[in-house]
Amino acid sequence: GIEHAVLHLLYARFWTKVMRDVRGDFPGDPDRGLVRFDEPFSNLLCQGMVLNHIFSRRSDKGGIEYFWPDDVEWLHDESGRPVGCRSKTDGLPVDYNGIGTMSKSKNNGVDPQSLIDQYGADTARLFVMFASPPEQTLEWSGAGVEGAQRFLRRLWACAFEHHATLTAAPATREHARLTDSHKTLRREIHAILRQADYDYQRKQYNTVVSAAMKMLNAIEGARLAPSRETTEVMREALSILIRVLYPVVPHVTHALWNDLGYARAHGDLLDAPWPQVDEAALEQDEIELVLQINGKVRGAVKVPAAADRAAIEAAAVATEAFARHAEGRAARKVIVVPGRLVNVVV
Structure with missing residues (x-):
């Protein structure tokens, strides 16, 4: 708990300042002690019980x-x-x-070795990290461990479905000739990557795992015709997914990184650069807004991404859903929430 963590913090800060202030016949600057920093940690994260x-x-x-x-x-x-x-x-x-x-004195602890022996270390790590945010209290249950294993099996199967094409074709970057389906998959992957980056920074590892699951769903759900462009989009998508999952499941991702040929192009996974969000991939020519009639969701309306308020209002009142629910009445007011919804009041 926090009392335990705070005492460790106290001891560590005390000895850091001792080593900072101590003077003696040490190598280096005689005006400084054994260390040149003032604080041993940048922040304190108290894990939940x-x-x-x-x-x-x-x-x-x-x-x-x-x-x-x-x-x-x-x-x-x-x-x-x-x-x-x-x-x-x-x-x-x-x-x-x-x-x-959980306490050793009450015999209610759980030895993760039994999970590791039965399912493997990566499954155990994925299961624990997905169970709860690290700072929240967690009621232990082994019911989800098989789900974690199924996810890793899906990841492995998906990777080797594309193994032959990824390892045979040379890597290129020809995004100019991508179809709408290719662009949709890239947009999904990079949008999820942005969220995963944010979740890693705030140490919400359970939602990082959730992001990886969304990425795998997007890759599996993409219906792309075999082509050089498809190979490149899949190469990029799997590369991002593997790197995002690497801190969580290092053994499986390391094996996939090598087997799919990424190590030859980018070096060992441990030293590979962290994936960067491609802002160009997030751009859309057309967006879909929720369509509401008198505050109730009645469908959706697609408009150009650069459409102004007048164009969005015109598109909303021109929809079949508006004609059906307005029952011949004219629109009295149109409320537009940019990027989210349009509500027509009749």
């Missing part, structure tokens, strides 16, 4: 014996409601003490 079920039994002498959750089974009545629990070892009743902070 991880909670788990607590089971215990009071002995005849008044002592309390705690049981590991995996060593306890629940008892249920005829309707399926839990009515108690007992030890799997001796079959005797055990008291349920609710959910509390």
Whole structure:
């Protein structure tokens, strides 16, 4: 908890300032101590507590014996409601003490080694990081670990679906001849990359994983005809996805980086440059706005990205949805929220 973290911070700051101020026969500047900086950390992130079920039994002498959750089974009545629990070892009743902070003294901690042995280190890392923001309290549950493994299997299958074309074709950058479908995929990938960059900076690793999942969905959902342009767009998209996921699942991404030929072009993944958002990829010739009639969503209307207010109003009242719901009445007022919606009041 925060009390624990603050004490570590206190000790570290104390010894940093000692080494800064100490004088002696040290190499370097005699007017400075062992270190040349004043603070050991740029900020303090207090991790949230991880909670788990607590089971215990009071002995005849008044002592309390705690049981590991995996060593306890629940008892249920005829309707399926839990009515108690007992030890799997001796079959005797055990008291349920609710959910509390994981503690070695209460035998309710979870050893990640069991997850690593069954699913692999990357699956365990992905599962833990996706479970909750690091500063929030987390109630432990192993129910999502199989979902994390399925995602990594999808990533692997998607990468090797494009393995032959990516490794055979030379890398080029011919974005001028991209079709609308190519541009749509690039726009999705770079828009998600922008959000992932922001989430990494604020240490929201669960939404970074979510961003990677969105990227994979976009790549899998793209229906692009085989062509040199398709190969280049897929090469770029998978390259961005692998680099975004690398801090979370380093082993799988390292293997894919090498197998797909990125290492030959950019060097080892550890030293590869972080992907940069291409602002040109985010530009759109046409945008879609939510169409509301009297405040209720009735559809959408597409307008040129550079359309002014008058053009958006004209496009909204010209839609079939407006004609159907206005029932012959004229528009009394049109409210435009740029980039988001247009509301026609009749």
